[in-house]
Structure formats: C-alpha cells, structure tokens
Amino acid sequence: MKEIKSWADVTIGQYQEIMSIQTTNKISKFIESLSILLDCDPQVIRDMNMSQYNKLVAESQFLSKQPESIIEQIIEVDGKRYGLIPDMTLMEAGVFIDAEQFKEDSIENLHLLTALVYRPIIKEEGEDYEIEKHKAEGFEKRANLFKEKISVEAVMGAVLFFSLVEMRLLEGLATSFLQEVQATQI
Numbered sequence: 001m002k003e004i005k006s007w008a009d010v011t012i013g014q015y016q017e018i019m020s021i022q023t024t025n026k027i028s029k030f031i032e033s034l035s036i037l038l039d040c041d042p043q044v045i046r047d048m049n050m051s052q053y054n055k056l057v058a059e060s061q062f063l064s065k066q067p068e069s070i071i072e073q074i075i076e077v078d079g080k081r082y083g084l085i086p087d088m089t090l091m092e093a094g095v096f097i098d099a100e101q102f103k104e105d106s107i108e109n110l111h112l113l114t115a116l117v118y119r120p121i122i123k124e125e126g127e128d129y130e131i132e133k134h135k136a137e138g139f140e141k142r143a144n145l146f147k148e149k150i151s152v153e154a155v156m157g158a159v160l161f162f163s164l165v166e167m168r169l170l171e172g173l174a175t176s177f178l179q180e181v182q183a184t185q186i
Contacts, residue, residue, distance in 0.1 A: 004037040005059060007067035007153040012111045015067070015152040019107045033063055069157035074129070075118055077149050082118040082142075083131045084158050095134045106159075111147035114155045115139055118146070 004010060010018075017036045021029050034056060035042040045053070073084050085091055095116050102109035102116070119131040119142075146155070 002038060003059075006062045007156075008151050010037060010067070010152050011148060012114060012150055012152050012155065013147040016107055016110060016147070018063075030057075030060075030063065034060060067153040067156045070153060071157040072154050074121070075150060075154055077145060081121045081124070083121045083124075083129045085117050085119075085131065086129065092134050098134075110152075110155075110159065111143045113159050114146045114150065115143035117158055118155070 007015075014036050018033045021032050023029050023032070031042050031045050034045050037060075038045075045056070048056070071084070075082050085095070099113065099116055102112045106113065116134065119134065121129045122132050123130040
C-alpha cells in the first residue's frame with residue numbers, strides 16, 4: 001500500500017472521489033476515503049488488525065480538515081511547467097465564461113477549473129512568465145493530466161482565489177451595468 005501523509009499526497013482526482021462518497025456514516029466514509037487514497041478495496045482496511053487500523057487512523061488525521069489554501073504560481077508535471085494566470089484582471093472572456101459553467105459543480109469540475117487557471121508557460125524570464133492563451137485544443141487532456149498528477153493542496157488556493165476574483169469581477173460588472181441603466185433612465 002502507498003503512504004498518504006497529508007493533502008499534499010492526494011491528487012485532484014482522489015479528492016473528487018472522496019468528496020463524492022454518498023454515505024452519512026462517518027466510519028464508512030473514512031474507510032472508503034482510505035481505500036481511495038491507498039488504492040485498495042475497502043475490505044482490505046476492514047480486515048486489518050486493530051493495531052494496523054489505529055496506526056492508519058493516526059496517519060490519516062489530515063482527512064478531518066480541508067486542504068490548505070496554498071497558492072503555487074508555477075506547478076510542474078512530467079517536466080512541463082504551468083503558470084497561474086499572472087494577472088486575473090486581464091483574464092480572457094472565454095476563461096470567465098467557462099469558469100461560470102464549471103462552478104456549477106466545482107468539486108466535480110476542479111480539474112477543469114485548474115486547467116483554466118494553470119496553462120503551459122511559453123516564455124519565462126526570472127520570476128516573470130507568459131502563459132498560453134486559453135483554447136479548446138489540449139484543454140481536456142491537460143485537465144485530465146492535472147486530475148491524475150497534481151496535488152489538491154497545490155491548486156486549491158489558486159482555484160479559491162480565482163473564484164473570489166471572478167465573483168468580484170461579476171459584482172463590478174453588475175454594478176457598472178446598473179449604473180448604466182440608471183443613467184439612461186434619468
């Protein structure tokens with residue numbers, strides 16, 4: 001069995017599976033979560049002796065908390081570097097539109113949201129970098145790569161930050177629109 005010591009060891013895909021567990025029984029949910037993380041049948045955990053089980057419970061206490069909200073500017077997968085959108089205020093309309101659709105089920109679409117905000121770096125000078133424009137070609141492949149290989153902890157902060165920025169942009173648009181409507185009515 002593989003070792004999982006923190007959210008940093010949990011992929012986006014594993015997190016999505018854990019969050020989709022449909023039981024209200026805390027012990028059953030915990031065992032199912034462990035089976036996802038350890039890539040084993042839940043029965044393997046149920047068959048452990050109490051000493052092994054207690055050790056596993058102690059090592060898995062991080063499951064009782066949410067992943068930390070760390071913001072990684074650059075992530076690397078299979079030797080390729082991906083950068084977070086450097087300036088959220090200059091976000092393309094397509095990113096904004098796609099994000100609105102993906103937010104409907106943000107956990108199920110976490111890998112898609114991640115692929116929206118992290119894109120291949122095409123130019124890098126020191127701490128400055130430029131990322132690829134948002135496009136459909138290769139998007140789903142990148143999202144699935146992230147789902148299988150990126151730690152949920154590495155991207156959770158960026159996705160939450162992106163969501164907050166997007167909400168503020170929406171509020172700003174709504175306010176601007178209302179002001180425009182009110183100005184035309186006067």
